[in-house]
Every structure is written in structure tokens, then in C-alpha cells.
Amino acid sequence: MVIGVLALQGAFIEHEKVLKSLGAECFEIRQKKDLERHMDGLVLPGGESTVMGKLMVELDLFENLKEQILNGLPVFGTCAGLILLAQNLSNDTKKYFGTLPVTVKRNAYGRQLGSFSKEEEMKYVGKIPMTFIRAPYIESVRGDVEVLAKVDGNIVAVRYGNQLGISFHPEVTQNSAVHAYFLKMCRQKQNALKTLSGIG
């Protein structure tokens, strides 16, 4: 399993460590030639969405990645990564991939003093520590979006097809269950592709 990790800014190394500990192979996406490699899944890490969004366009990564996501490449966005996937932002006019039909509120818990950590249940994953750093949450979902977790009534994790969007940071905790779930999504997609092409 080969996972591409968007490595323009933010906590991408933390994701790589967790994915490698689960047996996946990782490579960093910093510029266009990195996209020549095949990937079975894509991680959009936490950091500043404004920085990543801008650099993706200027480094000519945006269209390629968007097309791959629309074509069903499994993608896992955490915090800023969720913002990159969201179709709408309620308190910002910016829009990035817009492939996930949800409305996200940026910095929904306020400034750093509003950051917190909590143990909560996530569907298909179980009870896990959730760390929110100047985090967004999901205000509303549309269509076939499945809500996977809520904290204090706010939606913090969703799945839509092969897109997994969460507003917290499992990569900074000792718990790798969400990453394991994402790798399972990638494996299922891989198997489906194999069946389709008659290899499997």
C-alpha cells in the first residue's frame, strides 16, 4: 500500500510515522514531479489550509489531485485537510477541492485557548482520543455523507465514498485506529480495481 502525503506545510511527518507503523509505504508530495508516482491513497494533513491551498495551486498540484479524488482515490483529510475537501466554508469565501458535500466552519472553537482533547466514539473505529487544535467542525452534511463522529453535538468526522474527513488530529496521539481504518478503505479500493481489471 503506497500513500501519498501532501507535504507542503503542517504536520505531515506525524502522519507518515503512523502509516509506516501500520506497514504502509509513504512518499511526500511537495511538487509536480512527485505526482508521477502511483498512490493507493492520499493524506491531506493538518496545518494551515490557506498555506496549503495556495501552494497547491502555485506548484501546479491542484488539478491533478482534484481529478484523482474525483476518480475515487481514497483521501484522508485531517483539520486543514478537511477544509481543503469541503464543498463550502461557512465563515470564509475560499474553496479548495470542494469534493466533499459538507459545510465546514473554520476555527470553530476559537483561538488556541479553545483547543482541547476528548475521548469519544467514532463509528467503525471505536472509542479514541480526539485532539482539536484551533479546529474546524462540520456544520451540515448533504446527500450520502455518513456522519462518523460527533463531539458536543458538532459533527467532527464524516465519510463520503472514498473521502474521509475529520476535524481532529489522530496523528498526534498514540492511537492509530483511524489510520488503520483509512488503510482499510485504500485496500478495499485496491481490491475493487483488481477485480475490475481481472487481476485479482
Place this chain on the structure above:
Amino acid sequence: MAGSRYELNKELAQMLKGGVIMDVTTPEQAKIAEEAGACAVMALERIPADIRAAGGVSRMSDPKMIKGIQEAVSIPVMAKCRIGHFAEAQILEAIEIDYIDESEVLSPADDVYHIDKTKFKVPFVCGAKDLGEALRRIEEGASMIRTKGEPGTGDVVQAVRHMRKMNQEIARITSMREDELFNTAKELQVSYNLVKYVHENGKLPVVNFAAGGVATPADAALMMQLGAEGVFVGSGIFKSGDPKKRAAAIVKAVTNYQDARMLAELSEDLGEAMVGINEQEIELLMAERGK
């Protein structure tokens, strides 16, 4: 201690990695910085080069000015307080600043004690010119470290010296026998547990940025290749000929710091860099403040 305030504060620094934190003095500059791709801004009344030129005592900025910048941008906003001035830090915490820089750029308020940063909910970043200073600041509760460099000079030599020194000392501790760590803790005037952490992990327990004298994309790439996890740019941007372009170029240089071809492109046509002051011409060594 997962989930503690200190952990959350260290984790915010993790989210800033691979990014550029820019000094800004007005909401307009803050917007330019955000649009150029800054991952955070440092709100201050005067950038270090001007503090240096003006002389006199320099203090925490006017909270109203900081609030104006908080309202102008959606990225984290940091602000500086004087070394040891815990009342200034309390004020910055009261206006919900995202990170406090207990900074040698301002005039120190205490020539012996730093702020007990463990008493605060809001995170602190502190400057260090060697491993001992870094670990002492961490012991006091800093959740992020930066090199001191020599602010406001446009000369990267001190930041390079501090980063190399820190890395050499980390490498030395990593290769020590375990029974030698006790004495190192004594030498560095820090607790054994911190030295043990460095011995086992080969790095500081918090994120480490470069700061002080970074003026060009090449400077930023140099610091990243030397092991910085991100870069502060103070006077280098808004003291230059074309701040917008230079800021965006430094941001890209930090992301692709190993690609010389791209760095060459980024370094083209940036207009005039800030006027630098050489090490020998400096009258006030800010890096000697707070040890």
C-alpha cells in the same frame, strides 16, 4: 500527559511546521503575509530592524493594535513580551493570543528570571542559542523553540551558528553512554529527564524553528537544510523592496528547500533585500539577552 494543555500547545507548534511565521506591524501587512502563505504572523509595533535603529526600551505592543491584526487574519497570531515580564504575558493571554514569544528582541524586564510559563494556558515560544538555553526554556514551560539569531540585522550568520551548535550538542548527547547523562544535566543546568529525552530521541521535545537574520529564500533553505522545522522572518520581508513577492518566495523555499532549481527560480527578481548589518558592526547583541 496526553490531552494536557501543554501537549495541545506543543501540537499547535507541530501544525506550524514547514511554514513561515512573519513579523507584521499593521492589519494590512498581516493580510499581505497571509495571502503570501504565512502559517502565522507575529504582531508587533516595530520590526526588529526599527527597534534596533530607534534604540531605547522596547516593550509589548499595544493590545488594540494586536487585536486589529487578530481580526484581519484567520491564521494564528503571535505577539512578543519582554523576557521575565509575566504581567505582559498575562495581558497577551487575556486577549487570547495564539502564541507568546518571550523575546530577546524587546528589552528584558528581568535579568535573572524568565517567566514561569507553566502557569499559563497560552503557549510560549522562546529563543535559544544552544541546547542548554533551549532545554532551560522548555523546563520553564516553552512549547516551541527558535534560534535567537541576531534579529533585525538581515545577517543569517548567528542563526546558523545557533542551529549548528544545538545540533552538535544533540548529536553529542545522543552518542553518550547513559551513565554520562547525569553530568550533562548538571552542565546544562536542566533536569535529567530532558537530557534523557534528547539522548533517546535525538531531537528537542518540542518543535524548533529558525529565526533572526533570515532575509532571502536561500537563507530560509539554508536553515531548513540545517534542520530547522520552519522559519521566522522578521525584518526581512517588510524591510525589502517587494514584500509580497519576497514573502511568497520564502514560503515556497521552505516547502521545497532541497530543490536548488526551484530555489534559483524563486530567487529571481525579488527586488532589493533589506539592508543588512554585519556582525562586526552591531552595537547591541540581542542574542546575549536571557540565558
